[in-house]
Amino acid sequence: MRVLASAPAKIILFGEHSVVYGKPAIAAAIDLRTYVWAEFNDRGAIKIEAKDIRVPGLTVSFSEDEIYFESDYGKAAEVLSYVRQAIELVREEADANGKGITVSITSQIPVGAGLGSSAAVAVATIGAVSKLLGLELTNEEIGKLGHRVELLVQGASSGIDPTVSAIGGFIHYEKGNFEHLPFMELPIVVGYTGSSGSTKELVAMVRRTYEEMPEVIEPVLIAMGKIVEKAREVITSDLDDEIRFVQLGRLMNINHGLLDALGVSTKKLSELVYAARVAGAIGAKITGAGGGGCMYALAPENQSEVATAITIAGGTPMITRISREGLRIEEVLP
Ligand SMILES: Nc1ncnc2c1ncn2[C@@H]1O[C@H](COP(=O)(O)OP(=O)(O)O)[C@@H](O)[C@H]1O
Ligand SMILES: C[C@@](O)(CCOP(=O)(O)O)CC(=O)O
Numbered sequence: 001m002r003v004l005a006s007a008p009a010k011i012i013l014f015g016e017h018s019v020v021y022g023k024p025a026i027a028a029a030i031d032l033r034t035y036v037w038a039e040f041n042d043r044g045a046i047k048i049e050a051k052d053i054r055v056p057g058l059t060v061s062f063s064e065d066e067i068y069f070e071s072d073y074g075k076a077a078e079v080l081s082y083v084r085q086a087i088e089l090v091r092e093e094a095d096a097n098g099k100g101i102t103v104s105i106t107s108q109i110p111v112g113a114g115l116g117s118s119a120a121v122a123v124a125t126i127g128a129v130s131k132l133l134g135l136e137l138t139n140e141e142i143g144k145l146g147h148r149v150e151l152l153v154q155g156a157s158s159g160i161d162p163t164v165s166a167i168g169g170f171i172h173y174e175k176g177n178f179e180h181l182p183f184m185e186l187p188i189v190v191g192y193t194g195s196s197g198s199t200k201e202l203v204a205m206v207r208r209t210y211e212e213m214p215e216v217i218e219p220v221l222i223a224m225g226k227i228v229e230k231a232r233e234v235i236t237s238d239l240d241d242e243i244r245f246v247q248l249g250r251l252m253n254i255n256h257g258l259l260d261a262l263g264v265s266t267k268k269l270s271e272l273v274y275a276a277r278v279a280g281a282i283g284a285k286i287t288g289a290g291g292g293g294c295m296y297a298l299a300p301e302n303q304s305e306v307a308t309a310i311t312i313a314g315g316t317p318m319i320t321r322i323s324r325e326g327l328r329i330e331e332v333l334p
């Protein structure tokens with residue numbers, strides 16, 4: 001039997017980092033996906049083929065007609081830890097420890113770019129392997145297992161990414177509970193800096209700053225939580241879209257300033273944010289953990305001008321749509 005599952009990327013509209021401290025956040029699944037095939041193998045081992053992940057430390061040397069591969073196995077193992085933990089957790093749930101499972105991954109999501117590639121790969125792996133092992137899990141339960149995977153690998157995780165990747169759509173999330181917000185087409189442009197940041201390291205860096213000066217950082221986190229509540233009021237109000245977008249844009253700009261205060265922006269991210277605003281975006285901010293990765297801009301009138309400005313500033317623009325669907329079982333072959 002072979003199973004193919006897929007799970008989407010996400011953007012965090014408001015509340016990254018503060019959500020790790022129990023504050024609310026708002027996120028949406030987007031139409032970039034990670035695909036995972038799962039099947040049994042008879043070696044009793046876990047085998048992972050990650051087709052499009054570049055492992056730092058893998059060197060290929062050529063001599064005459066021979067090719068040598070040298071790998072830093074420590075780094076390779078670390079990079080594959082989300083997938084490995086996901087498989088181990090499902091095997092445990094299914095009481096199938098020791099069963100040989102091969103997974104093969106392809107992904108459309110840039111890695112370490114704030115678009116939740118870690119959650120998508122965990123959720124798609126859990127989806128495919130649980131189906132293979134005959135476990136009946138709801139998407140919500142799979143999101144919770146995805147959260148456990150992120151906690152095991154990162155040490156800290158709010159759970160928002162695996163939740164939105166598993167259930168899809170547009171959600172308000174707080175301490176493990178989520179609520180679907182009314183669907184709205186968001187005229188946004190995502191700008192990718194081309195560099196990556198590790199969520200594990202950025203979350204740990206914010207934690208260190210918080211522990212050094214809680215009296216300074218706590219009010220910043222509280223303000224971020226208030227921004228989310230205000231944004232939720234605007235999204236669920238019956239005001240015209242035009243007014244709602246202007247209010248959301250202002251809240252995005254304030255949220256970006258506070259993320260910068262936490263130290264998770266970079267020169268390039270801020271350049272893309274300002275380039276988008278100068279080109280007419282009503283709001284622009286980092287999305288995800290920062291330290292590289294992506295920003296997004298709200299540009300109801302001028303998405304293409306904003307995309308051009310992001311390109312001129314050295315970024316890669318992506319025009320994405322919200323994905324109503326989360327985890328999907330794509331194929332089950334005998
Ligand atoms: N296609 C993939 N195959 C295997 N592992 C992946 C894949 N995509 C992401 N990952 C894992 O997720 C990590 C990146 O997660 P993270 O630092 O949280 O950034 P983000 O979730 O924003 O992309 C990678 O280092 C790798 O361990
Ligand atoms: C920084 C954080 O709020 C979001 C991280 O998202 P990503 O891994 O950068 O896509 C961490 C979390 O919510 O667990």
Ligand SMILES: [Mg+2]
Nearest residue numbers: 116118119199
């Ligand atoms: Mg992640």
